[in-house]
Amino acid sequence: MKEVLCPRINVIREAFAYQSRFTGSTMIFKIDFPIIASSGFSYLMKDIALLVNGGIRVVIVPGCKEWIDAVLLEHSVLSEYSGGERITSENAIPLVEMAAFNVATRYMTALSASRVDAVVGNFTRARGRGVINGIDMMYTGTVDKIFTQAMRRILDLGVVPILPCIGWSSTGKxxxxxxxxxAIAAASALGAAKLFIVTGGDYLKKEQLATPAHTRYTDEGRILRLNPREAEEILFLNKNDGETGKEKEKCLGMLRFALSASASGVERVHIINGCEEGAVLNELFTNLGSGTMLYADEYEAIRGIHNSDIPDILHIMEPLIRQDILIRRSAEDVQKKKDDYVVYVVDGSVHACGALHDLGDGQAELAALASDKAYSSMNIGRRIVHYLIEKARNLGMKRVLVFTTKTQDWFELLGFRETSIDTLPRQRRENYNYKRMSKIFALELNAPQNAAHGSTR
Ligand SMILES: CC(C)(COP(=O)(O)OP(=O)(O)OC[C@H]1O[C@@H](n2cnc3c(N)ncnc32)[C@H](O)[C@@H]1OP(=O)(O)O)[C@@H](O)C(=O)NCCC(=O)NCCS
Incomplete structure (x- = not known):
């Protein structure tokens, strides 16, 4: 196989795979107000326009809090809050409406610049919050219903519905x-594939929050993805720690928002920095993304292989073959032992592989282990090994062997210990490649405790 000369080709492949998957699906963008004032706003809107032109059905829910505060201040109307929620007085509601529509119009203008049509509409039916803990919330409401029929008709035309932070009661109040x-109600009612929480900063990073040991980070310390259980764990670890920093509180607020969306049935919620150029496209069209994803559905998994995985397996092995870490296998070789192989799949793409061959005599060989370099140090290699060890155990094996020329330290970390050729089953001993002189490591499965158990994640 010829070496890939253009490293971007993998990104292009990923993008095409995602593009065909997302065409026709609905995505909701809840965008924080401060982004409008940032230099990234025009890029963000251009990228959103690209999605619309590419056949994705986009709904925008503009955040407006800071602008409403400013408008109320300008008109000398007091902004009062209770339990973190605005109490909207009779004096305030006309100004709130004005501010909300003013912001919504700015989105419409930005989309027009990319020749994308949009409508600001009364798609939200609301009712009053009423009296909470003795406090009358007056004109602060809650979502009663989202008018999905009207929205769907608009989306069918390729037009973007914009939902201001105003709802109307059945009596027109x-x-x-x-x-x-x-945003959550619209995402849930429309069965949206994704909800984007577009913020004005780089949140959900390693240094900002206490996180569980198994949290997956990128090299820059960004939390890559979480399932709802992991997000709950982060909220738990960061409660009452005596630190009430504003930034940290923002991070936790976003996680709570994402969790509520997930609990309402939105399968994927993405928290991204709207001020970063290309953040939406990067998050949407690459596996590593640009933000943090909360996923409720099956996102990554180890599974047996299909014939269509074989080119991907060979592709991942190729650089390791060039470095003489792995021996070359043909598509037929893999096909013949198909049942022995597993792959690690992230969002439908293969990122690692491995195989477990039965050598007889209660011994198995872990082989063809290869992990995609672009996804290294995310525990993917380790998970494949643990999976195959578990498989060997379930098959009643006593021992797992591995033949390695360059990865002995890593296998030792996982509990494997060097052994001699004399301990191999006869046939494997006879097939041993004396030119290659691989070191032989073994993991005894009936040993009471070993590192491989301790580090399973
Ligand atoms: C070893 C391998 C599977 C690691 O893949 P991975 O997905 O990055 O694995 P993990 O995330 O679980 O482990 C990464 C850790 O192991 C370390 N590591 C990787 N290769 C190593 C090696 N050869 N020796 C020692 N440590 C190694 C990394 O530095 C990293 O450390 P960190 O967690 O402190 O950052 C991958 O590099 C690979 O495919 N190597 C070839 C495997 C091989 O020898 N196959 C033939 C025998 S079957």
Whole structure:
């Protein structure tokens, strides 16, 4: 196989795979107000326009809090809050409406620049929050219903519905409804494939939060993805730690928002920095993304292989073959032992492989282990090994062997210990490649405790 000369080719492949998967699906963008004032806003809107032109059905829910505060201040109307929620007085509601529509119009203008049509609409039916703990919330409302039929008709035309933070009761009364709530309700009612929480900063990084040991980070310390259980763990680890920093509270607020969306049935919620150029496209069209994803569905898994995985397996092995770490296998070789192989799949793409061959005499060989370099140090290699060890155990094997020329330290870390050729089953002993002189390592499965058990994640 010829070496890939253009490293971007893998990114292009990923992008095409995602593009065909997302065409026709609905995505909701809840965008924080401060982004409008940032230099990244025009790029963000251009990228969103690209998605619309590419056949993705986009809904925008503009955040407006800071702008409403500014408008109320300008008109000398007091902004009062209770339990973190605005109490919208009779004096305030016309100004809130004005501010909300003013912001929504700015989105419409930005989309027009990319020749994408948009409508600001009354798609939210609301009712009053009423009296909470003795406090009348007045014109602050909650979502009663999202008018999905009207929205779907608009989306079918390739037009972007924009939902301001206002809802109307059946009697035509206006309420100020939190945009987070509208975004979740719209995502859930429309069966959206994704909800994007577009923030104005780089959040959910290693240094900002206490996180469980198994959290997956990128090299720069960004939390890559979480399932709802892991997100709950982070909330638990960071509660009452005496640190009430504003940034940290923002991170936790975003996680709570993402978790509520997930609990409402939105399978994937992405938290991204809207001020970073290309953040949406990067998050959407690459496996590593640019933000943090909360996923409720099956995102990564180890599974047996299909014929269509074989080119990907050979592709991942190739650089290791060039470095003489792995021996070359043909597509037929893999096909013949198909049942022995497993792959590690991230969002439908193969990122690692491995095989377990039965050598007889209660011994198995772990072989063809290869992990995609672009995804190294994410525990993928380790998980494949643990999976295959577990498989060997379930098959009643006593021992797992591995033949390695360059990875002995790593296998030792996982509990394997060097052994001699005399301990191999006869046939494997006879097939031993004396030119290659691989070192032989073994993991005894009936040993009471070993590192491989301790580090399973
Ligand atoms: C070893 C291998 C599977 C690691 O893949 P991975 O997905 O990055 O694995 P993990 O994330 O579980 O482990 C990464 C850790 O192991 C370390 N590591 C990787 N290769 C290593 C090696 N040869 N020796 C010692 N440590 C190694 C990394 O530095 C990293 O350390 P960190 O967690 O402190 O950052 C991958 O490099 C590979 O495919 N190597 C070839 C495997 C091989 O020899 N196959 C033939 C025999 S079957």
């Amino acid at each position: 206006s309420y100020n409804v939190p945009s987070d709530e509208i």
